[in-house]
Amino acid sequence: MRAAVSSGAGGPEVLSVGEIDDPRPGAGEVLLDVAATAVNRADTLQRMGHYPPPPGASEVLGLECSGRIAEVGEGVEGWKVGDEVCALLAGGGYAERVAVPVGQVMPVPPGVSLVEAACLPEVAATVWSNVFMTAHLARGERFLVHGGGGxxxxxxxxxxxxxxxxxxxxxxxxxxxxxxxxxxATRAISYRDEDFVEVLAEAGGADVILDNMGAKYLGRNVSALATGGRLVIIGMQGGSKGELDINALLRKRASVTATSLRARPLVEKAKICCEVVENVWPLVAAGRVRPIVETTLPLDDVARAHQLMDDGGRAGKIVLTV
Structure with a gap:
């Protein structure tokens, strides 16, 4: 099959499309004919050699995809050949076919195209698991997310x-x-011209913060928390080592949690996907939540897609059609 391949760790120029062996579905897996996949920040880190796939996962980039079931493995129930689905992956999405544990396969939400569906699994699973399953954001609470355009x-x-x-x-x-x-968003804060800590302090502090910056924002995030606030860190774009003021956490009775999704056990990822289908997909079907596709490119333009991601300033997702 055709898939994105790499000549080594480096910039976007190391990526091209070549021929590799087709995957085969094992017990409890389905084989998908991939229609589209999406570019995530984790893909660029893996390309640079900083984020290897977990043991047993495909070396091919791609943490989510959409497509049609081509084959079902032993023990798989509830799905059949030809079903249109999207899937959360540990790797392998930048290819014509990918084998996926059945617990990470989800139906395409009603009214959503296969191209749009390709950019839903990773973001929906990440947001739902961190903001609601981990931080338990409740109705009426104040929520801050950094990088609102991504x-x-x-x-x-x-x-x-x-x-x-x-x-x-x-x-x-x-x-x-x-x-x-x-x-x-009730309040969109320009990080170029405003201090989010001051804005949140005037509002009473954030009950939940979802942060992808890591060390660079650690102290300021803690300062922006309300009493009982929960900071969830899911990225290190601003570095991995920072100073944490324990006294500030104690005074606020606040908490800091750092999580990742890719290497979680299959049973945990299956639970997350199940909750996404139950809680997020109805909102997508109703039009209250929609996929934001900024750019669509063919798989052959994988290097260009990564260059666009590296350049930054994108609003929404970059999708590769297969």
Whole structure:
């Protein structure tokens, strides 16, 4: 089959499309004919040699995809050949076919195209598992997500607003700030011109913060928390080592949690996917939450797609059609 291959760790130029062996579905897996996949920040880290796949996962990039079931493995029930689905992957999405544990296969939400569905699994699973399963964001609470224009940010804004939270977000350009407001952000904060700590302090502090910056924002995030606030860190774009003021946490009775999704046990990922289908897909079907596709490119343009991601300033997801 055709798949994205790498000549080694490095910039986007190391990526091209070549021929590799077709995967085979094992027990409890389904084989998908991939229609589309999406580019995630984790893919660029893996390309640079900083984020290897977990043991047993495909070396091919790609943490989510959409497509049609081509074959079902032993013991799989509830799915048949030809079903249109999307899937959360540990790897392998940048290819014509991928084998997926059945617990990570989800139906395409009603009214969503296969191209749009390709950019839903990773962001929906990340936001739902961290903001709601881990931080337990409740109706009426104040929520802050950094990078509101990205894939995670656009999903987090919409989902938190749809669930009745008061949503704050940070972003850069005026266009991205306006997009964030259109998606349901009560307050879109320009990180170029404003201090999110001051904005949140005036509002009473954030009950939940979803952060992809890591060390760079650690101290400021703690300062922005309300009493009983929960900070969930899911990325290290701003570095991996920072200083944590334990006294500030104690005074606020606050908590800091760091999580990742890719290497979780299959049973945990299956539970997350089940909750996404139950809680997120109805909001997508109702039009209250929608996939934000910024750019669509063919798989052959994988290097260009990664260059666009590296350049930054994108609003929404970059999708590769297969």
């Amino acid at each position: 894939g995670i940010g656009t999903m987090a804004i919409q989902l938190a607003a749809a669930r009745g939270a008061e949503v704050y977000t940070t972003a850069g350009s005026p266009e991205t700030l306006e997009l964030c407001r259109s998606l349901g």
